[in-house]
Amino acid sequence: MGPPGTVTRLHCDAGAAHGYLGQVVGRKLFVLFPPTDTPFLYRIEGETETEQSAIDPLDPCSSSKYPLYNLASPVAFVLHPMEAVIIPQGWWHYAVALDASITVMQNFYHAPTNAKGMVQLVLKSIAGLKLAAGGT
Template sequence: MSDQLEAVRNGPTFSQEIDRHEWSQIGCERYVRDYINPLKPVIITGALDQWPARDKWTFEFFKEQYGDLDLEIDGRKLSMARLIDEVVASTPESPAPYLRNHLVTKLPAALQADIAPMASCTRPNWLEHPLMSARAPMTYTELYIGGKGAKFPVLHYDGLHTHAFLMQIQGVKEYIGFAPDQTPYLYVRGNAEQENDAQAREQPNISEIVDIENWDTNRFSLFGKAKGIRFTLHPGETLFMPSGWWHTARILTPSITVSINGVNAANWYDFSKDFSRYYMAGRKLPIWAVNAYLLFVGKWLDLVAAV
């Protein structure tokens, strides 16, 4: 009992160990074998060097060239210039608004061109194949701009069990991650106690624990037993956060990040289950037909990849 109480008092334990590799040295085959397929987080350097955004996307650039761009963050409307001013002045005690999950497709075409082509370390990405994207895009490239002290609002894994690729352009972020086997300690929304809460059932990838640093030790006592990783992401680096890995982040210095979701052989099974259960819920197409189609697509793309 005393050990359990000590765990609650001390909170989760974190390792700072995460592999880092230069993209030109690790290569695609080893990357897929050692990290993608076993669902192991890794940081890749050098994969963004071809992007114009690497040199161009500064805070001054956004303010001067796109200062009039209209944004909305948590219900507040402001211009890009106003956001940049607040981001630069942000402090942990008074953090600036955090622009997050902002679709790149909503940005001017010139900005979209600055992050093309997509980094090779985000592929293979089966969501980009016409068998998945013919009717509507399934990949979401998103922009994040925030200042010192801002935090992502939830501990989560990416919806539909997609992989997350987080590409750092400016600034430094601290990430916290928990492997899927730590789920019993993370108080997932949509558990048995919430079976009558429809919204909770639709968000099984979100933890009830909002503040990792100041959590309710009475309500979330098991969280003290969790074991995770804690590390920083720097400009020019790409973080591969695998399917099902819980994660959140806080900003250490004014930051610009781009992310994209992905699916391949490593997470196709879990993606297919979530896609049928959540994405297709309430639609006219029979679930059995969706499952059959996804089974066909998975086998076909796996076969093509092996050729």
């Protein structure tokens, strides 16, 4: 839920998850980039849960600040109420609410395509819990 202008920064979901987003109220602009664009999206180092980018696809200065960004192939569309989109693993996505909006989002795993990512995410979480508890 959010007011107009609410932004979800450009990122890939954790654990190689697929995601679906369903728009319930309002409209939302999405900009997606295929996994092959990763080298052009200036990944922010040190992010632990998701891969995030320094790029703002709507900032006209992004092309001059980040020259490799000019090689990227964005796909943009507006999601309207009662529409949904599936974002496959590895696809970068950015969203901005054009109206007050409610969006339902869920990550999911599919055995033939990305179950390994879920297992790695769970193992990483368990390792983090052990470290936080002082274990090895």
